[in-house]
Amino acid sequence: MVQLRPRVSRTPASASAMVDEGQPASEEEAEHGLLLGQPSSGAAAEPLQDDEEGDSEFDEDEAPEELTFASAQAEAREEERRVRETVRRDKALLKEKRKRREELFIEQKKRKLLPDTVLEKLTTAPQTTIKKSPGKLKEVILQKKNEECEKGSDSKKTKEKVQKVQSVGHNKSYLAVRLKDQDLRDSRQEAAKAFIQNCLYGPGTNRTTVNKFLSLDNKRLPVKKAAAQFLNNAWGTQRKQNAKRFKRRWMVRRMKTSKK
Amino acid sequence: MLAVGWGWLTDARPSPVASQLKSFWFCRRHQPHRRCRSLRMGEFKVHRVRFFNYVPSGIRCVAYNNQSNRLAVSRTDGTVEIYNLSANYFQEKFFPGHESRATEALCWAKGQRLFSAGLNGEIIEYDLQALNIKYAMDAFGGPIWSMAASPSGSQLLAGCEDGSVKLFQITPDKIQFERNFDRQKSRILSLSWRPSGTHIAAGSIDYISVFDVKSGSAIHKMLVDRQYMGVSKRKCIIWGVAFLSDGTVISVDSAGKVQFWDSATGTLVKNHLVANADVQSIAVSDQEDSFVVGTAEGTVFHFQLVSVTSNSSEKQWVRTKPFQHHTHDVRAVAHSPTALISGGTDTHLVIRPLMEKVEVKNYDAALRKITFPHRRLISCSKKKQLLLFQFAHHLELWQLGSTVATGTVESMCLLAVSPDGNWLAASGTSAGVHVYNVKNLKLHCTVPAYNFPVTALAIAPSTNNLVIAHSDQQVFEYSIPDKQYTEWSRTIQKQGFHHLWLQRDTPITHISFHLKRPMHILLHDAYMFCIIDKSLPLPNDKTLLYNPLPPKNESDVIRRRTAHAFKISKIYKPLLFMDLLDERTLVAVERPLDDIIAQLPPPIKKKKFGT
Numbered sequence: 001m002v003q004l005r006p007r008v009s010r011t012p013a014s015a016s017a018m019v020d021e022g023q024p025a026s027e028e029e030a031e032h033g034l035l036l037g038q039p040s041s042g043a044a045a046e047p048l049q050d051d052e053e054g055d056s057e058f059d060e061d062e063a064p065e066e067l068t069f070a071s072a073q074a075e076a077r078e079e080e081r082r083v084r085e086t087v088r089r090d091k092a093l094l095k096e097k098r099k100r101r102e103e104l105f106i107e108q109k110k111r112k113l114l115p116d117t118v119l120e121k122l123t124t125a126p127q128t129t130i131k132k133s134p135g136k137l138k139e140v141i142l143q144k145k146n147e148e149c150e151k152g153s154d155s156k157k158t159k160e161k162v163q164k165v166q167s168v169g170h171n172k173s174y175l176a177v178r179l180k181d182q183d184l185r186d187s188r189q190e191a192a193k194a195f196i197q198n199c200l201y202g203p204g205t206n207r208t209t210v211n212k213f214l215s216l217d218n219k220r221l222p223v224k225k226a227a228a229q230f231l232n233n234a235w236g237t238q239r240k241q242n243a244k245r246f247k248r249r250w251m252v253r254r255m256k257t258s259k260k
Numbered sequence: 261m262l263a264v265g266w267g268w269l270t271d272a273r274p275s276p277v278a279s280q281l282k283s284f285w286f287c288r289r290h291q292p293h294r295r296c297r298s299l300r301m302g303e304f305k306v307h308r309v310r311f312f313n314y315v316p317s318g319i320r321c322v323a324y325n326n327q328s329n330r331l332a333v334s335r336t337d338g339t340v341e342i343y344n345l346s347a348n349y350f351q352e353k354f355f356p357g358h359e360s361r362a363t364e365a366l367c368w369a370k371g372q373r374l375f376s377a378g379l380n381g382e383i384i385e386y387d388l389q390a391l392n393i394k395y396a397m398d399a400f401g402g403p404i405w406s407m408a409a410s411p412s413g414s415q416l417l418a419g420c421e422d423g424s425v426k427l428f429q430i431t432p433d434k435i436q437f438e439r440n441f442d443r444q445k446s447r448i449l450s451l452s453w454r455p456s457g458t459h460i461a462a463g464s465i466d467y468i469s470v471f472d473v474k475s476g477s478a479i480h481k482m483l484v485d486r487q488y489m490g491v492s493k494r495k496c497i498i499w500g501v502a503f504l505s506d507g508t509v510i511s512v513d514s515a516g517k518v519q520f521w522d523s524a525t526g527t528l529v530k531n532h533l534v535a536n537a538d539v540q541s542i543a544v545s546d547q548e549d550s551f552v553v554g555t556a557e558g559t560v561f562h563f564q565l566v567s568v569t570s571n572s573s574e575k576q577w578v579r580t581k582p583f584q585h586h587t588h589d590v591r592a593v594a595h596s597p598t599a600l601i602s603g604g605t606d607t608h609l610v611i612r613p614l615m616e617k618v619e620v621k622n623y624d625a626a627l628r629k630i631t632f633p634h635r636r637l638i639s640c641s642k643k644k645q646l647l648l649f650q651f652a653h654h655l656e657l658w659q660l661g662s663t664v665a666t667g668t669v670e671s672m673c674l675l676a677v678s679p680d681g682n683w684l685a686a687s688g689t690s691a692g693v694h695v696y697n698v699k700n701l702k703l704h705c706t707v708p709a710y711n712f713p714v715t716a717l718a719i720a721p722s723t724n725n726l727v728i729a730h731s732d733q734q735v736f737e738y739s740i741p742d743k744q745y746t747e748w749s750r751t752i753q754k755q756g757f758h759h760l761w762l763q764r765d766t767p768i769t770h771i772s773f774h775l776k777r778p779m780h781i782l783l784h785d786a787y788m789f790c791i792i793d794k795s796l797p798l799p800n801d802k803t804l805l806y807n808p809l810p811p812k813n814e815s816d817v818i819r820r821r822t823a824h825a826f827k828i829s830k831i832y833k834p835l836l837f838m839d840l841l842d843e844r845t846l847v848a849v850e851r852p853l854d855d856i857i858a859q860l861p862p863p864i865k866k867k868k869f870g871t
Contacts, residue, residue: 185381192379192403192421195447199514200556200589201862204494206537208865210858213587219871228854 307847312649312836314637314851315859319603321366321376322592326546331594331601332374333609334363340376340386343630345596347712349611350731350767351634355386355393365406369430370413377404377418383428383435397435399426408451408460417460419448425462425471441476444469450498455505455548459523463498468511470523480526488515489536500542502551512539512553518563520577532579534561537864541602543595552600554590557864559583560602560612585610585629588863605861607631632786632834632851634715634767676717676726683740685726687714693728695740705743707736718771722778729768729783733761735792737781748794758799760806761826764788772839784838789848790828799826806830 113119201207215227317337324331331343338357344350361384363376374386381403382396401420408417409430416428416435423444428435441460450463459479460471470480486492497514504510508529509521516535521528537556544551549565562581568574588605595601598617603609609630637650676685683704687693693707693714707728716729725746726738734757737749745753766786774780781792806828832838837849 188402189379199497206865207862209862213863216868216871
């Protein structure tokens with residue numbers, strides 16, 4: 001018969017052991033342990049070893065510690081309150097931070113704007129067509145900071161009229177053009193051109209060079225001829241430049257040594 | 261023999277006016293050349309100039325107008341040209357272009373009005389009488405990719421970048437926005453009206469939509485298969501659609517397919533795979549029994565509706581003829597009642613009359629290829645030995661010496677000034693050539709009107725005879741002081757020109773005279789130059805027009821018998837310009853076709869066996 005190693009008797013650990021002597025590393029751990037009913041420490045959780053020392057601390061005959069439900073509940077509530085507090089504090093801090101940033105931005109924006117007086121004049125001026133000076137219109141580009149600017153640019157059906165404003169100085173006449181329109185139009189046009197370029201000459205199209213195209217006939221003649229553009233003069237430009245420089249320097253050196 | 265570095269470089273003093281004029285040394289290649297003896301004009305030194313870097317821009321759109329038999333052609337640099345097909349295919353009107361007005365679509369509307377639309381989002385109407393742009397109207401849809409006029413001619417449809425199809429009403433003096441149709445997801449690249457005006461087919465990317473005009477809603481959305489050479493990665497772009505009156509929609513796409521759809525059910529009926537590259541354009545004839553498509557490989561295919569068997573009434577579309585007249589993409593095609601017209605990136609305009617439609621099979625039924633401009637782009641100043649080259653955006657002045665002359669822009673109306681400065685002849689879009697007396701600034705006389713437009717004008721130095729060349733190769737000589745046609749002119753009109761002379765393709769673009777020999781007229785077109793000697797007898801139809809070089813040992817008698825007034829030489833071609841500089845010197849500006857092709861965008865690769 002095989003002699004088995006005597007196992008450590010798994011006596012039901014004392015209640016205190018269950019609860020854990022002293023304060024646990026974190027309250028959460030204790031809570032967690034309580035909820036799951038698992039011993040976070042104690043005899044059952046310890047590895048198989050001689051724990052005579054553990055034994056000596058507890059008296060196995062002692063009754064487990066009394067732990068009322070109320071106290072446990074109180075502790076749990078405390079725990080929750082603390083957590084809530086921290087969350088609230090964090091939120092408040094974030095809010096503060098955001099508020100401060102907003103104010104900073106407004107401040108900066110205000111600094112960039114034109115002085116209020118000019119803006120007032122512009123907005124109150126009647127939106128009528130100006131009297132065109134015979135034949136010519138001077139275009140002055142103004143950037144308007146009103147809300148009206150932003151709303152019109154997205155909808156496609158609005159006809160963005162060029163806003164003709166009466167002159168601030170009464171003898172000049174000018175035309176105010178929104179820069180945003182022009183940028184939008186240009187970018188769309190560029191996108192369209194890029195699209196068609198990609199369709200016709202982009203990757204995936206079966207294009208060849210003009211040189212190869214013109215040389216096809218030469219290749220099929222009974223007496224084969226060279227390609228239409230046989231030499232590639234753009235080959236190795238860097239190398240040729242380096243060679244030229246080197247040659248110059250070498251000549252200079254040669255002159256120097258020959259003079260000596 | 262090449263003489264390089266002939267002349268000297270002038271110190272370039274940029275003057276305010278001449279910011280675009282450059283001074284170079286004259287003539288990189290000075291080739292003294294002896295003219296052939298058969299011309300009997302003596303020997304001349306010829307400056308052969310080949311450095312005029314003229315590259316025409318590719319043709320983008322073509323629109324045919326049935327009522328007036330005119331063709332509107334727009335190029336990639338924004339130029340629009342109007343050709344009069346009944347006047348021997350002469351380019352009669354020309355609107356210089358600008359890159360910002362590059363057109364993507366061109367169409368004729370009721371009342372001979374021409375509209376174009378481009379990537380700058382504007383619809384432009386051209387004034388054909390005043391030869392300028394009437395107005396440009398922004399369509400507010402982003403870049404416009406396609407435009408089509410309704411069969412009635414009173415409405416205009418524009419397909420935009422944002423996927424919207426906009427309907428415009430054509431009013432007597434402008435166009436007015438009416439409404440938008442249902443907006444689609446991707447850009448509308450091609451449009452076609454049903455001849456009854458009730459439906460519209462719009463080709464986009466990967467699908468075709470059919471709209472009902474009254475409600476503006478999309479009835480069908482037909483998805484196109486992407487497959488291209490076995491791969492389905494690239495998006496299928498519908499380059500052209502055509503709507504027939506029986507409800508069939510024909511579409512051509514970038515996968516090389518020509519597909520027939522039924523618009524009532526929204527289903528595919530027939531599929532033709534015609535090319536390995538994009539099929540980029542389609543045009544249907546008015547009778548709807550034939551249509552033509554152009555591919556990116558330069559091939560043009562003709563499809564016809566033929567009956568299945570010889571006596572059955574059932575018909576089907578069959579691909580009948582392929583034409584390979586282009587080397588690069590064929591981006592525009594048109595179908596006139598008797599001919600197929602195609603144009604593309606290789607800048608040629610090819611008009612191919614269809615043999616079965618042409619009644620009289622004469623020279624008119626041959627292929628016409630218009631490559632070189634019908635206007636004179638080069639001017640020469642004889643005393644100062646200057647050559648002025650006219651490009652699209654700048655002028656190049658090649659000269660000796662340091663004087664800077666201001667450039668003149670050539671207008672559509674031809675002008676000619678007499679060398680002694682007394683007379684000015686002008687021909688415009690109206691009929692007749694007007695001659696003005698410069699001294700009193702009054703109209704002196706008017707040469708009677710002729711139905712073919714004038715291609716070249718010049719006034720002779722001593723006799724003050726006005727020589728006029730028309731697009732049907734007729735040449736008239738009119739005496740200004742006497743206010744009537746000269747004797748010689750009447751004789752030649754009575755006899756008529758040689759038939760080979762009349763069958764020349766290209767119009768005469770320049771006429772000039774010899775200072776010491778008043779009986780000589782020098783004129784040229786793109787493929788020949790000719791000196792007319794008025795003292796010699798005129799050739800009739802039986803004599804040889806183009807005199808070959810006679811052998812030296814031939815007797816004088818024979819030579820005298822075969823000599824006639826028209827001395828033609830085809831040595832220098834293709835000729836853009838030729839003129840007499842002084843007694844013994846000629847200048848000839850040539851533009852070899854290969855030089856033009858070398859500067860065109862890349863063509864489609866063609867795999868040939870053995871390469």
